[in-house]
Structures are given as C-alpha cells and as structure tokens.
Amino acid sequence: MKKTERASGNVTLPAPAGGSASAGGHRRGPLTRERILRTALRIMDEEGLDAITMRRIGRELGVEAMSLYNHVEDKDDVLEGVSELVLSEFEFPEPVEDWEESVRAGARAWRSLLLAHPNVCTLLSERRKPIGSPEALKPIEYALDVLHRAGLTEKETVQAFRLFGGYVMGSVTMQVGNMMTGVDGAPLMTPEELGAVLPPARVPRFLQMLPHLQECDPDEDFEFGLDVLIAGIRARVRRRARTASATG
Amino acid sequence: MKKTERASGNVTLPAPAGGSASAGGHRRGPLTRERILRTALRIMDEEGLDAITMRRIGRELGVEAMSLYNHVEDKDDVLEGVSELVLSEFEFPEPVEDWEESVRAGARAWRSLLLAHPNVCTLLSERRKPIGSPEALKPIEYALDVLHRAGLTEKETVQAFRLFGGYVMGSVTMQVGNMMTGVDGAPLMTPEELGAVLPPARVPRFLQMLPHLQECDPDEDFEFGLDVLIAGIRARVRRRARTASATG
DNA sequence: GGACGTATGCTTACGATGTAAGCCAGTATA
DNA sequence: TATACTGGCTTACATCGTAAGCATACGTCC
CATH class of the missing domain: 1.10.357.10 (Tetracycline Repressor, domain 2)
Structure with missing residues (x-):
C-alpha cells in the first residue's frame, strides 16, 4: 500500500511488524482498519460519540494513537468507516x-x-x-x-x-x-409546573x-x-x- | 444573580460594567445570555456545528472566552440554549x-x-x-x-x-x-462503477x-x-x- | 463622600484532543 | 549483503473547554 487506503481488503500477516505485545490493551492480532473501526464502534455504543478519540481507540488496542494513522486517513475517516460498518x-x-x-x-x-x-x-x-x-x-x-x-x-x-x-x-x-x-417514565412536565x-x-x-x-x-x-x-x-x-x- | 442562571430574563444595564469597547469584535450592547446564544446560532448556521467554540463566540462579541461563563453554565448550556432558541x-x-x-x-x-x-x-x-x-x-x-x-x-x-x-x-x-x-445533482453512482x-x-x-x-x-x-x-x-x-x- | 459586596470582565494555566514530523526496528527485495 | 519499505513509537504544537484568581465598576448603606 502506498498510502492509507480506504479499502477493507486486509492482508493477514503471521506476525505483526514491530509489534510488541503490550500491557493493558489486549492485542490479539495485527492492527487493521477493520479492527480500528470495530473498536471505535464499540466505544461509541458503550460510551457515546464523544468517547471516540484516537488515543482512546489506541489504548483499547494496545497501541499509540499515532499508529492508527497507518491504517486510517484521519478521525473523519474513522467516523465515516463506523457509519459504513453499521450500515453494512x-x-x-x-x-x-x-x-x-x-x-x-x-x-x-x-x-x-x-x-x-x-x-x-x-x-x-x-x-x-x-x-x-x-x-x-x-x-x-x-x-x-x-x-x-x-x-x-x-x-x-x-x-x-x-x-x-x-x-x-x-x-x-x-x-x-x-x-x-418523559425520560425513563418520569413526567415530561407535571400539571403544576405547567400551570405556573x-x-x-x-x-x-x-x-x-x-x-x-x-x-x-x-x-x-x-x-x-x-x-x-x-x-x-x-x-x-x-x-x-x-x-x-x-x-x- | 447568584450564579449563571438559565433564565432569559435579562436586566438592561445602561452601561456595561467594566466593558472596554474593544477592537475587532463589534460590541453593540451588554453581554447577555441572549446575545451569546444568537451569536452561537449564527456561527452554526454559517460554518457548522464544530465552528461553535467558546473562543469563537467571544471573538465575535469582542470579548474573551472566559467572560461568557458569567452568562452561561458551560458549552453544553450554550448548545442547549441554541436548540431552545431555534425551537422557540x-x-x-x-x-x-x-x-x-x-x-x-x-x-x-x-x-x-x-x-x-x-x-x-x-x-x-x-x-x-x-x-x-x-x-x-x-x-x-x-x-x-x-x-x-x-x-x-x-x-x-x-x-x-x-x-x-x-x-x-x-x-x-x-x-x-x-x-x-446525488450531491448537487452529481450522480450517486454511475451505472459503470455500479456494474464494477x-x-x-x-x-x-x-x-x-x-x-x-x-x-x-x-x-x-x-x-x-x-x-x-x-x-x-x-x-x-x-x-x-x-x-x-x-x-x- | 467613603466603604464594601457583588457583578462582570480579563489573564493565566492545565489537561485533553487531532495530527504533523521524524525516528527506528524489523521485513522484503535487489 | 545493501536498500527501501512498512508499521510501529516519540515528540511537539495548535486548539479546545474550563478552573482559579485578579481587577474594575456599580449599587447600597453609613
């Protein structure tokens, strides 16, 4: 690959190049666009849209934030990919x-x-x-x-x-x-405060x-x-x- | 006011306290929650949601970002207020x-x-x-x-x-x-690339x-x-x- | 008139974010 | 074996929201 392309065709390398199995973030395979997007989606589902940050995704994958840029264009590309992932x-x-x-x-x-x-x-x-x-x-x-x-x-x-x-x-x-x-069954507005x-x-x-x-x-x-x-x-x-x- | 309240009832002061008519941002009145929200709305309409930043609103009003916090709770409060402004x-x-x-x-x-x-x-x-x-x-x-x-x-x-x-x-x-x-009349997808x-x-x-x-x-x-x-x-x-x- | 509390603006500072630039170790290829 | 490349890491910077504290002007009471 010349640049970080959007293609989802992923080669499966037997060993991650320069990959040191690190602590904390569980690394169970090579870093791919696919894994990045799935991680971002999970973060979004669990903690909301704002919780998606490059550093956060990286931590989740046991990798530094900047490493992600070898597989995605930028954060917009990540969000774009998450959309497509869901739609697909x-x-x-x-x-x-x-x-x-x-x-x-x-x-x-x-x-x-x-x-x-x-x-x-x-x-x-x-x-x-x-x-x-x-x-x-x-x-x-x-x-x-x-x-x-x-x-x-x-x-x-x-x-x-x-x-x-x-x-x-x-x-x-x-x-x-x-x-x-109403939120969680709580009233939208009680008649009293409405009357006020x-x-x-x-x-x-x-x-x-x-x-x-x-x-x-x-x-x-x-x-x-x-x-x-x-x-x-x-x-x-x-x-x-x-x-x-x-x-x- | 004790704290920055959400009430839109605004007192009209004859002169802004400590207000130095500054350069660049045009100050045509006292700083109010109302003016902050209207400015934020205009920014959003003209340049998108992400263009709403506290510093940007402040600049637009000839005021430092932190001054806004005398009139609004935080940025969420601003966005909330913009929503209500539109709805109203x-x-x-x-x-x-x-x-x-x-x-x-x-x-x-x-x-x-x-x-x-x-x-x-x-x-x-x-x-x-x-x-x-x-x-x-x-x-x-x-x-x-x-x-x-x-x-x-x-x-x-x-x-x-x-x-x-x-x-x-x-x-x-x-x-x-x-x-x-399609965007701006451009095709969603040409039959050719579809066929591919x-x-x-x-x-x-x-x-x-x-x-x-x-x-x-x-x-x-x-x-x-x-x-x-x-x-x-x-x-x-x-x-x-x-x-x-x-x-x- | 003077003292004072309060409202409102400004300055500085901190941690988080996206990402540009450059570094370095393995791998593949000539 | 020499070289280029891939894909990780480190550092650095501008920008963001905002906490803390300071300064100034006003309204109020003596």
Whole structure:
C-alpha cells in the first residue's frame, strides 16, 4: 500500500511488524482498519460519540494513537468507516408474498439496526455524503422491489423508499433523544409546573393528552406510524387503479 | 444573580460594567445570555456545528472566552440554549377549517424551520432531553388540536403528532445530509462503477429506478410523504367510523 | 463622600484532543 | 549483503473547554 487506503481488503500477516505485545490493551492480532473501526464502534455504543478519540481507540488496542494513522486517513475517516460498518450490518429480511408485510419487516429491521447503535443517528446526521456504499445496495434493491410490487410507479417507489427511510430515521432519532416523552417514565412536565407557565385554559388539548404524552411505548408508536404509512400507500394505489379503470 | 442562571430574563444595564469597547469584535450592547446564544446560532448556521467554540463566540462579541461563563453554565448550556432558541422560533400557522390543510401547513412550517438551520437536526439528535420548553408548548397545543379534529382518538392524536414530528425530522436530516441523493445533482453512482461492483442482473430494480434516485426534488418528496401520511390517517378515521356505524 | 459586596470582565494555566514530523526496528527485495 | 519499505513509537504544537484568581465598576448603606 502506498498510502492509507480506504479499502477493507486486509492482508493477514503471521506476525505483526514491530509489534510488541503490550500491557493493558489486549492485542490479539495485527492492527487493521477493520479492527480500528470495530473498536471505535464499540466505544461509541458503550460510551457515546464523544468517547471516540484516537488515543482512546489506541489504548483499547494496545497501541499509540499515532499508529492508527497507518491504517486510517484521519478521525473523519474513522467516523465515516463506523457509519459504513453499521450500515453494512443491515440485512433486508427475505420478502414474503404480501408486500405490506415485507415493508413492515424491512422497516422494523432498519429500525432495530439503528436502535442497536443509538448514536449512529447523530453520526449519520453529521456526515454530508450519500449512503451509496456497495454493501448497502442489496437492501436498497430489496426495498425498491417490495415497494414497486405494491403498485407504485417508478417515481413513487423511490419517493416511498425515501419516505420509509426518513420516517424510521426520524422516529429513532426522537426516541433515543427522549424528545417527545418523559425520560425513563418520569413526567415530561407535571400539571403544576405547567400551570405556573401557562394558564390551563390556553392549552386544553395539551392537558387532555398529557397522560398519553407522558407514557409512550416507542414500539407501539412505531407500529402506528407503519400502519398509517402503509394505509396511505394502499389508498394511493387503489385510487389510481380506480381512476385508471374509470378512464380506460 | 447568584450564579449563571438559565433564565432569559435579562436586566438592561445602561452601561456595561467594566466593558472596554474593544477592537475587532463589534460590541453593540451588554453581554447577555441572549446575545451569546444568537451569536452561537449564527456561527452554526454559517460554518457548522464544530465552528461553535467558546473562543469563537467571544471573538465575535469582542470579548474573551472566559467572560461568557458569567452568562452561561458551560458549552453544553450554550448548545442547549441554541436548540431552545431555534425551537422557540417556531410558529404554528393559524389553523384553517380543513384539518388536512392545517396539518400540511404545520408540517411545512416545522420543516422550513429545520431547513433554515440545517445543523439543528444534528444538534437535536445529540441532546438527550425532552423538548418541553414552555415556548414550544403553544405549537404543540395547536398541532394536537388540529390532529384531534381529524377524528383521531386521544391516544392516536399523540401518536400522529409524534409521527409527523418524526417524519419531518427524519426527512430533513436525510435531505441536509445528502443521504439518499446525488450531491448537487452529481450522480450517486454511475451505472459503470455500479456494474464494477455488482452484476447488473442482481440489482434490476436499482438500475430501473436509478434516474429517479439521482434527481430528487426534496420539496416534492416531502409533499409526497405528507400526502401518504394524511391519506393514511384519513383511511384510519374512515374505517373506524364505518365499523362504528356498523356496530351501533 | 467613603466603604464594601457583588457583578462582570480579563489573564493565566492545565489537561485533553487531532495530527504533523521524524525516528527506528524489523521485513522484503535487489 | 545493501536498500527501501512498512508499521510501529516519540515528540511537539495548535486548539479546545474550563478552573482559579485578579481587577474594575456599580449599587447600597453609613
């Protein structure tokens, strides 16, 4: 290799060059881009995005921070790699005959993946590049196929694809950010402190819905959203079928 | 004030205590939490989230970094304040008689706000606290009212509220992140380099939809999503009305 | 008017971070 | 065997958030 390339093709050397099996960090193989990214991902999952530092990754691998630069471009490259690593884990479930059920399954799988790495939403929202990694391509193919089978036009298929993708991403972002619910079941706001801010007569709906705003089952909410989305698509397809048959 | 409080109630001093009108940074008034947050927001909008540093904010205000700590707790407090500042800008459009149009208008307004501050999505996804600021309460009230008028139950109203919120957030996140489109009209991937990775026969749908994946009109996509969501909700309400009348 | 506490700005300093530059020991190749 | 290269290490630097302490101006009370 001339420079630190992004290729994930890793040669397996029998012995690490100049590698002294050090104390503390457990070194169980040669240093690779792959191992660096997996370590960074684990750190992110366990301690958050800010915990990813070059020195930290190095310590975890029993190596100095600067050694990492032989395998990655810079820290951005690490974060980029972590994103791709997570995305590459995605497996679109094998489609079934019913497109609705296939869509549901795909959306659930996508959601599960994001929830398994809660900080990846933030990470993905930081990066400003398209997802088009080759590994992500097969799932996209599946998703497009399933949605197309629902009876959508080509353009609508792509739009629906983005719609589901965006919904899942937004929904997970709000869930892991505790944005619209109490934290750990604790109330978002008690009626008392609410009353201190705004006269209750001004926010009748809010007070009326407060119980449902407090306790919130993310899974149930997600399924509700899926139902609505699918019903909406079904309605659109059916309506077009009707007007088409009326015209033709 | 004993300590640096989070209250935005600011006393207006006639003259800044110990304030020497300095060079470079233009000081046009007393240093306040408000001015700090507005400056941080502007920096974020113009140069990104990472450009927000205490020293940078200070320079912009003609003040040393440490002086900021008289008005804000720490950097997290600044970011928190910026979030709230943006959120407080939201104005739910005055509802009209048609709930669908009201929902559309509300979602568009929420989207416009996020697009006006593209980095706020990342910022919001970093913070792990509910949105419950008092200013955000009025828009929530409006939204709940509008959705309830659509004929949803209380629980469904809250779920639909979260659904629209999540959809808008996810959709904007994907748009500003260029996740599912070519960057600036540049192709996501040319058929050639795609063919080098995967045999075209394996991804027929992808190739078929490629033109639509490339050129993407975010506004149009967003409206498509809105249509689907609203159609889905309409279908749900109508179906319940039908079964209810059949039962009763 | 003078003394004093408080609010608010400034200076200095410390540890952490990303990373440029250069060093050095093994390995592969001529 | 001489040489170049690979992949580790060490050192050094600019920048970051912020703790500690100092200086100055104001409001308040005698």
